[in-house]
Amino acid sequence: MTQLYAADHVLPVGAEPVRRGAVAVADGAIAMVGPLDAVRAAHPEADVEDLGRAVLMPALVNAHTHLEYAGYGGFGDGLPFAAWLADHIARRPRLVPGDVEAQAALGALLCLQAGVGTIGDASYAGASLAAATAAGLRGTVHLEAFGGPDADPAAVADALAERLDALEPAARGLVGLGVSPHSPYSVAPAVFAALVGLARARGVTAMAHVAESAAELEAVRDGSGPIADALAALTRIEATGRHPVDLLADRGLIGPGLILVHAVHVDDAQAAAIGASGAAVVHCPRSNALLGCGIAPVPALRAAGAPVAIGTDSPASAGDFDIWAELRAAVQGARAREGRADALTAGDAIRMATLDGARALGLEGVVGALAPGLRADLVAVDLVGTPYAEAEDPAVAVVMAGAPERVLLTIVDGVVRYRRSADAERVAAALAAAEPGRRRMIGDTD
Ligand SMILES: [Zn+2]
Known part of the structure; x- marks a missing residue:
């Protein structure tokens, strides 16, 4: 037919x-x-x-989402990065069973409504898998893992492997599973290496938030600063003396299959190294702007050969899953940063949200263009x-x-x-179903 x-x-x-x-x-x-x-x-x-x-x-590729945070829009708006992070960590325990599932279902539907066919999700609870599958999306749900310098790297990787095994029967359709070492500040280098090793052993992608904020650079370099203070009750952070990208590169962790989300604070040499490594980048310009993190050097990263995809990140930082607004922000940000109207064309932005998104997620030759056979x-x-x-x-x-x-x-x-x-x-029903969880996060318990 x-x-x-x-x-x-x-x-x-x-x-x-x-x-x-x-x-x-x-x-x-x-x-x-x-x-x-x-x-x-x-x-x-x-x-x-x-x-x-x-x-x-x-259909567009939204290469970095958190479907489970669909109802988090506006929380902590205007706070510095570390305080914003702490605000989210403080609100999350107010959710009750069912809230995360309702939010993930809303997130999946809002992605479809925005014209997205493929997602690269980072998932705290694992609920994104069922939600994306039920909605009929395509993509990869990367299960997040955390572990400071006092954690046993093998134990963290084994625990995540068990979670992947448990979800595997539900990942036989268009949505597969991946691994997400959350970030170099929340995952110590040895733990990060064990998680990337797990991803490589399973032949799946690994997705991490890297070089997002100046506070992250300070935390990874000095083991102190606002992020270390915000996370003090959860983990200590080791002083490595290194930039997050250099730290991961030292250990051979930046390469094919690693998806670096953000890459805002990278210099020309780091951009070139990322491009040469075969790693992918996801650019999330609205999140980076709203959290005061900066503007990623997109032309340099693209020129270096990295597939640079586009992601909305979560409504917690970007406000919504509107990938079109993200495309405009990418174009505006690149032109403003470089001082050139041709720094990023509309066609470049579309390519980032289609073909390059597919490349980043390992779906080259499957989706990302209109051509016979795809x-x-x-x-x-x-x-x-x-x-x-x-x-x-x-x-x-x-x-x-x-x-x-x-x-x-x-x-x-x-x-x-x-x-x-x-x-x-x-859409109205999904919004209504997610609303009680949002009310709980606001602190309205009526
Ligand atoms: Zn994110």
């Missing part, structure tokens, strides 16, 4: 845009991309859904009601005007997983 989707603009990524184009989908895969007339002539019996004044493109992950963005309804460049149009509210449908593996015209009640 072949289904055709047509739109005023087809934006394949990696190939030229097509005016009045269409995509043929059969058995969950892309069968053909081209002008509508040609695609229809090749599939005369297929149904055609015409999406009109819209851009049809690969899995059929698509999003259609409605341009009606925007100044871009008559679009000159569809990449510019979607980066400037894209928003969850403008997503007409999101298709993953050939299946429509979100449709704006049909899913308003579903």
Whole structure:
């Protein structure tokens, strides 16, 4: 059974845009991309859904999410990084069983609503796996692990391996499991090495928050400062005298399969080393801006050859899962930082959120573009009601005007997983289900 989707603009990524184009989908895969007339002539019996004044493109890859924090938006806004972290650690115990699951389910649906087909999640509780799978998303859920200098590295890795084993039967669909050594400040070097070793032994990706804040650099170098103070009740932090990137590189931990989230505070030499290593980077510009962390050197990292993906991080820092706002922030931040209007183009940003996101998550050749043989992950963005309804460049149009509210449908593996015209009640129900947990975190116990 072949289904055709047509739109005023087809934006394949990696190939030229097509005016009045269409995509043929059969058995969950892309069968053909081209002008509508040609695609229809090749599939005369297929149904055609015409999406009109819209851009049809690969579903986006949100390469760093925390679905379980879907209801955390705005908490601690304006606090310095360490105080913000402490605020979240203090609120989390107020949740009761069921709250995390409801938040993860909301997060998964909000990602689909934003036009995301693939996620790279970092998961504290493991609830993201069931939520993402149930929603029909694709991607990897990286289970977070922590362990200071007094922890036994093998014991931390073994405990995480047990958690992975327990969840493995639920990870046989489009969502797989990975490992997340949380960060160099919350995971001591030997523990970090054991966790990366576990990921490598299992052939899965490892995702860590690295070089995010100046406070992190101070904590890892000196074992002191605001993060050490904020985490004092949980762990001590060893003074290593090193920058987090150098510390991990010293131990041979930066390489293929490691996904460095943030990489804000890296110099040119570190960016070059990351690019040469085969490691991937996820850029989360709104989170970095709102927490006062800075702007990552995206052009340098991309020039060095690293796949630099885009992630919203969690609503705890970025406010929501709006990947379109993230794309705009990436473009704005790169141009502001470099003082050049061509520092990052709309097309570059889209590539980061599609092909490069797929590369970062090990899904190159599976998703990230519209091309025959790839899995059929698509999003259609409605341009009606925007100044871009008559679009000159569809990449510019979607980066400037894209928003969850403008997503007409999101298709993953050939299946429509979100449709704006049909899913308003579903979104409202997920928001309502997550609200009691949010109230508890605010401290409202009525
Ligand atoms: Zn994160």
